[in-house]
Amino acid sequence: MTHFDLFVIGAGSGGVRAARIASGHGAKVGIAESYRIGGTCVIRGCVPKKLLVYASHYGEEFEDAKGYGWSVPEMPTFSWPDLIAAKDAEIDRLNGLYIQTLNNAGVEIYETHARLLGDHKIALGNEVVTADKILIATGGTPFIPDIPGKELGFTSNEAFHLDALPKRILIAGAGYIATEFACIFAAMGVEVTQGYYKNQNILRGFDDDLRETVMEQMRAHGIDFHLGAALTSLEHKNGAIHAHMTDGATLETDAVMYAIGRLPNVDNLGLAEAGVEMTERGAGIVVSYSKTNVDHIWAVGDVTDRIALTPVAIKEGHAFADTEFGGTPREPDHDWVASAVFSQPEIGTVGLTETEARERYGEIDVYRSKFRPMKNVLPGRDDRSLYKMIVDKASDRVVGVHLLGPGSAEIMQGIAIAVKMGATKADFDATVAIHPSSAEELVLMREPVSQ
Ligand code: NDP
DSSP states (O other), rough: OEEEEEEEEEEEEHHHHHHHHHTTTTTTTTEOOOOOTTHHHHHHHHHHHHOOOHHHHHHHHHHHHHHOOOOOOOOOOHHHHHHHHHHHHHHHHHHHHHHHHHTTTOOOOOSSSSEEETEEEEEEETTTEEEEEEEOOEEEEEEOHHHHHGGGGGOEEEETTOSSOSEEEEOOSHHHHHHHHHHHHHHHOOOOEESSSSSSOSSSSSSHHHHHHHHHHHTTTTTTEESSOOEEEEEETTTEEEEEEEOOOOOEESOEEEEOOOOOTTTSSSSSHHTTBBBBTTTOBBBBBBOSSSSSSSEEEGSSSOOOHHHHHHHHHHHHHHHHHHHHOOOOOOOOOEEEESSSSEEEEOOOHHHHHHHHHEEEEEEEEEEEGGTTTTTTOOOOOOEEEEETTTBBBBBEEEESTTHHHHOOOOOOHHHHHTBBHHHHHTTTSSSSSSSSGGGOEEEEEEE
């Protein structure tokens, strides 16, 4: 029976990082993956999504070029199958690079489902291996509602492989995935309705101002919202899909996409046999310092009950490997994690929302700037950007920055460093602006709009 120092289950962002680093520290490492090496982010998440986002911007760019003196005689045409083929080729390349990285690091790859058997044993098809330490990094999987006709809908997994773009789509959900795909499809000419079961703005957890403004802008880009109702059933009727909603409405559409959250990937993993504890609602494996309640089993990434973001999983995997095999113990840091929603316009955010900051600090200053990015002026495009900064009055520390507008993700990465370092409003004010740019607004906000 082959024995490893470390066996990693799941070769996504967190698992691959942990395996590679542990192997570099001298451990004998094996890794199992039942789908494709690279995991959700690389194969059917962040990376292919961003390629679709890039593709979806071109329509607007062609239109706007006219404002800058370019003649665009007729609207260029777009081929979804060509885009998907190009995207697939890139994903194959990345998949190959991930395999190469693991091979170069001396990690033994098992392209099969792994199941814990208890007592350090792992079943890999017909083979059983043992390991001193086991890392679960199996990620998450889209949640599919248990409604009549549910098979008529698809999830983000399938969205990357549609044969053709539908004429109309109903996207259920209001988080990152629903919002990003609503914008991608709308920019590619699909009639989009986003259905959210609450009678409020999408993107719960983000700053309310941004939530309201992003919806305003998405509406201006032709996206319709059906608020306050969830799906109850789907049926095929007269060549269309009829989506029945809890408010009694029936929405006629050609495709339905579920983006109503993701569940930890723990099916048939043998967690019960191994005695690993899950949260009550299946939100993930409970960990402390990436360690489960079982002494030799750890978990990182979306399968745990922490922040479900690729760079967080990578940090967790790296910290685990350094701690357990590198002799440099450290805890993954989950404070001041910035994130972006690749909606149109794009969102970049770090720290507390205005509401959260008020609750935590009491006295805050809120700086806000809503403006038309310079690039939009000549084409006559009306899209506005919204920048918000939240400052703790007592310490002058910037405790939240929320950006809506082109390039917000890129801008936010630099801002996140400053905020994590504890920059004050005075530090921002003392920074010379880069002119002309949108980002300069962040160092030119002088008067708080509310306190
Ligand atoms: P989220 O958990 O972020 O969002 C699920 C959304 O669906 C919520 O808005 C939720 O509303 C809503 N919802 C729940 N039930 C229903 C229903 N029956 N009808 C309509 N809406 C419903 O999940 P996602 O699937 O969007 O994303 C999963 C994870 O992937 C996220 O946690 C994110 O961290 C990560 N991700 C990150 C990206 C990025 O960094 N750009 C991109 C894509 C994914 P409510 O919250 O009000 O309950």
